[in-house]
Amino acid sequence: MDDVDLLIAGAGPVGCVIAERAATVCGWSSLIVEKRDHVAGNCHDEMHESGVMIHRYGPHYFRTNEKPLLDYLSAFTGWIEGNYRVKASVNGALYPFPINLDTLEQFFGKKLDAESAQTLLTSLASDIPQPANSEEFVLSRVGRQLYEAFYLGYTLKQWGRHPRDLEPSVCGRIPVRFTRDDRYVDAAYQVMPDKGYTAMFSAMIISPRIRTMLKTSFEDVRGKVHPRIATVYCGPLDAYFDGALGNLPWRSLAFDFRTLEQEFAQPCVQINYPNEHDYTRTVEIKHVTRQTCPRTVVSYEYPRAEGDPYYPVPAPAHRALYERYRAMADEETRTKRVYFAGRLATYRYINTDQAIEEALHTFERIREDAAHGDAVGRHARVQ
Ligand SMILES: Cc1cc2nc3c(=O)[nH]c(=O)nc-3n(C[C@H](O)[C@H](O)[C@H](O)COP(=O)(O)OP(=O)(O)OC[C@H]3O[C@@H](n4cnc5c(N)ncnc54)[C@H](O)[C@@H]3O)c2cc1C
Numbered sequence: 001m002d003d004v005d006l007l008i009a010g011a012g013p014v015g016c017v018i019a020e021r022a023a024t025v026c027g028w029s030s031l032i033v034e035k036r037d038h039v040a041g042n043c044h045d046e047m048h049e050s051g052v053m054i055h056r057y058g059p060h061y062f063r064t065n066e067k068p069l070l071d072y073l074s075a076f077t078g079w080i081e082g083n084y085r086v087k088a089s090v091n092g093a094l095y096p097f098p099i100n101l102d103t104l105e106q107f108f109g110k111k112l113d114a115e116s117a118q119t120l121l122t123s124l125a126s127d128i129p130q131p132a133n134s135e136e137f138v139l140s141r142v143g144r145q146l147y148e149a150f151y152l153g154y155t156l157k158q159w160g161r162h163p164r165d166l167e168p169s170v171c172g173r174i175p176v177r178f179t180r181d182d183r184y185v186d187a188a189y190q191v192m193p194d195k196g197y198t199a200m201f202s203a204m205i206i207s208p209r210i211r212t213m214l215k216t217s218f219e220d221v222r223g224k225v226h227p228r229i230a231t232v233y234c235g236p237l238d239a240y241f242d243g244a245l246g247n248l249p250w251r252s253l254a255f256d257f258r259t260l261e262q263e264f265a266q267p268c269v270q271i272n273y274p275n276e277h278d279y280t281r282t283v284e285i286k287h288v289t290r291q292t293c294p295r296t297v298v299s300y301e302y303p304r305a306e307g308d309p310y311y312p313v314p315a316p317a318h319r320a321l322y323e324r325y326r327a328m329a330d331e332e333t334r335t336k337r338v339y340f341a342g343r344l345a346t347y348r349y350i351n352t353d354q355a356i357e358e359a360l361h362t363f364e365r366i367r368e369d370a371a372h373g374d375a376v377g378r379h380a381r382v383q
Contacts, residue, residue, distance in 0.1 A: 004211075006030040006366075007227040009218035010234030012041020013352055014342035016201040017359035018232050018366075023209040026367060030210050031225060035217035039205065041234075041342075042310075043197035043352055045289075050259040052286060052297040053196060058253060058310070059270060059283045059299075060197060063187035064353035070189050073356070077200040082190030083287055085182055085268040090149045090275065097272055098184070099142065099150065100177040107146070114178040121176070134163035134171040141176060154274035158303050159251060159313070167314045184270070187353075192288055197352075230366050234342040236309055237325045240332075245324050248347050252307030256300040265298050278302055312347045322347045339366055 006022050008015045011034035022028040038044050042057040061084040064070055088097040095103045104117050112120065124143030131137035134155060138147045151171055155163045163171060175186060183190065193200040205212060218235055233240055238248045256279075269287035273279060279300040286296050312318065329345075332338045341362040343350050350358065 004029045004031040004225065004227050005229045006232060007221065007225050007230075008032045008232045008234070010034060010041065010232075010342065010344075011036075011039040011201070011205070011212055011214075012234055012342060013043060013201060013355045014041075014234050014359040014362070015232065016040070016204045017356050018341070018363050019210045020204040020207070021360065021363040022366075023207040025363075028209065028229060031221075031227070032205065032210065032212045033216040033218055033221055034212065034214050035235075037214050038198065039212065039214075040198040040201040043201070045196040045198050045285075048257060048259070048297050050295055050297055052259070052293055052295060053289045053291050054257060054297055054299065055283075055285050056255070057308075058255070058301065059285055059288065060352060061184060061190070061269075061288065062192055062197075062352055063185050063190045065188045066353065066357070067189070069353055069356060069360075070191070072360075073193075073200065076203040077193040077195065079191040080194045080290055082192055083269065083290070084184040084190060085287075086184045086270040086272060087268055088150055088154075088272040088274060094267070094271065095150075096182045097150065098175050098177060099146065100182055101180050102182065107149070117178050131168045134166040134168055136164070137168035138163065138171050150274055152274070154272060154280060157274075157278070157280050160303065160305055161313075165315075167316075170314055196289070229370050230337040230339055232339050232341060232362065232366070234345055236344045237322070237329060237340060237347055240340070240345070241325060241328055244328075246321060248322060248325070249313045249318060250309035251311040251313055252304040253310050254302045254304050254307065256302070257297050258300065259295060259297050261295050263294060263296060265296050309344060311349055318347075337369070 005028035006019065008019055008030050011032045015032050016039065019030040019032055022030055043060050044057060045053055045055050048054045061082060063082065086097045087094040095106055097103065101112055101117055105112050121142055124145065125141055126139040126143065128136045128140040131140050138151045152163060155166065155171060159166060218233065236248065264284065264286065266282065266284050269285060270281055270283050272281045279302050281301050283299045283301065284296055329340045339362055340346065341358055342355055
């Protein structure tokens, strides 16, 4: 097991991309250890017992603005067009979400165009020049009525905290559109791997230079495998240091997958329930995978305080704690050539395209450091 160039902890998007680049570009060998029983990390998709393809860890809508990134991934998959449409259930009716012109017309019961909609929102918005939290941010943009109908309840369920206790960026990520564009996201490329994410990431690591050990955690091999070039760690940062400074808090989710004997159960892939039920959203991923099948599966998503780490809880104290761990991680890179990459190790919510971008950068850093026989000074400069 010692005879490897890279030891990689985690077979998620980041681990797979780094192993692939190392094998293809440098001819390096990698040992990937993955604690779960599958590859592809949280992007993992699989055939449910009903015969319907599901996303086990929540819906993953692939999108990017970067054509080179799409070209890179195209070596491992074909694509189907993304069909990411979301509605919010409010007062018994379904509204397009994020809020667009159609949402506003339906909600206020009057005809609007871009100009009159902007005038309307300006008249409704609270005058808060520098919003200090998510509540103030949304109030300053759309006013109290829309805030209470679409944002408040969802945020309370999702985070288990009031929007006024969350940073502005938490709700600030959701656009408001003065057009009739009803797509969930704005990115230039919205496509899905035609055979799924697990197939795409599996294709990345088929090289004989890459060995993958499932159901094996980093802790199982730590100190036993001594890679020639570097270790890449994609697990939770605090766990790497045994929680020495305290735990970095994460929000978790529980999923309830229900099979229905009908072709489709809802009009689009995702319905948000800001004000009813314990779950935040229902997801019928068939709209996105475009699988043909006489039955369907709907996933009900319940936010949880405990469980697998899904979303870092955004708060200044948590960021400060992360920075202290980060300093320890930088020292580990400098002295032991351990590189920390991906969402868990950098305590951030990142989309899959951003995770892949980060993996490509991390690989380049490792390569440069290896070329100079020294992780120390170069890493410090790249940071
Ligand atoms: C609910 C949800 C919905 C999302 N929806 C989207 C979306 O619509 N579109 C999008 O682009 N992105 C989405 N994402 C983000 C996407 O999941 C991530 O960007 C991506 O998975 C990050 O890849 P990663 O390799 O950093 O981490 P992960 O995918 O988490 O992979 C890390 C891997 O490391 C393994 N691991 C952890 N610790 C250890 C250890 N000690 N030893 C061995 N293995 C270990 C884990 O089991 C995991 O397989 C979503 C995320 C969540 C939580």
